[in-house]
Amino acid sequence: MEKIAIAIDGPAGAGKSTIAKAVASKLGIAYIDTGAMYRAVALNILRNKLQISDIDKICELTRNTDIAIKGGRVFLNGGDVSREIRDNEVGKLSSPVSAIPYVREKLVELQRKMAQSESVIMDGRDIGTNVLKDADVKIFLTASIDERSMRRYLEFKSRGCSVDLKSVKSDITKRDELDTTRKLNPLKPADDAVIIDTTSKSIKEVIEEVLSIIKARCNDAL
Numbered sequence: 728m729e730k731i732a733i734a735i736d737g738p739a740g741a742g743k744s745t746i747a748k749a750v751a752s753k754l755g756i757a758y759i760d761t762g763a764m765y766r767a768v769a770l771n772i773l774r775n776k777l778q779i780s781d782i783d784k785i786c787e788l789t790r791n792t793d794i795a796i797k798g799g800r801v802f803l804n805g806g807d808v809s810r811e812i813r814d815n816e817v818g819k820l821s822s823p824v825s826a827i828p829y830v831r832e833k834l835v836e837l838q839r840k841m842a843q844s845e846s847v848i849m850d851g852r853d854i855g856t857n858v859l860k861d862a863d864v865k866i867f868l869t870a871s872i873d874e875r876s877m878r879r880y881l882e883f884k885s886r887g888c889s890v891d892l893k894s895v896k897s898d899i900t901k902r903d904e905l906d907t908t909r910k911l912n913p914l915k916p917a918d919d920a921v922i923i924d925t926t927s928k929s930i931k932e933v934i935e936e937v938l939s940i941i942k943a944r945c946n947d948a949l
């Protein structure tokens with residue numbers, strides 16, 4: 728099989744990871760969740776009790792930190808942090824952390840290396856516009872703020888976290904604002920991305936839609 732690269736971007740709660748994971752498994756290619764990498768950096772900052780204003784210390788810490796994704800699990804200095812990075816506090820901090828230039832530089836370099844060796848489907852905020860500018864297919868998934876907040880709320884509930892819908896919506900609104908207005912590689916659809924609004928669509932419908940776009944563009948490679 729020829730090597731392919733698929734970029735899936737979009738705001739928090741748009742369904743990127745659910746869709747990307749399912750599509751990757753159907754196509755038999757690797758799935759890379761780049762948001763998980765920013766979350767791992769945020770968790771490291773919390774563990775080391777640094778403040779978001781300690782930019783120099785954050786850069787130093789990140790320089791000496793090993794972040795890896797293997798078999799869908801996320802590792803911070805060799806330890807599996809796949810569950811911990813989903814905590815609400817880590818998610819909230821990951822947004823300002825992702826605006827630090829050195830953090831982006833280090834993670835983008837890692838992400839590009841991952842896509843060099845094998846076919847990948849990568850999800851995030853700047854995959855189509857920056858990390859994999861030459862991706863074979865670029866998808867931008869979005870949904871209304873109410874729908875995205877409800878999805879995140881249900882996700883937290885299913886993990887036994889005590890959260891209320893209003894604060895989940897307020898956190899997502901703040902993250903949207905930070906992610907779309909930061910100077911470096913803000914969240915926005917690439918000019919050549921296909922935009923899919925998932926608001927009133929089922930997961931199955933979106934998976935089928937994404938698969939048919941990929942098959943139409945990469946048929947020879949699949």
Ligand code: DC
Pocket residue numbers: 739761762763765766818821822825826850851852853854902906
């Ligand atoms: O997708 P997520 O919620 O796990 O992402 C966590 C944060 O990481 C998000 O608020 C923005 C940042 N991020 C980014 O800046 N660039 C990416 N490619 C992926 C995530």
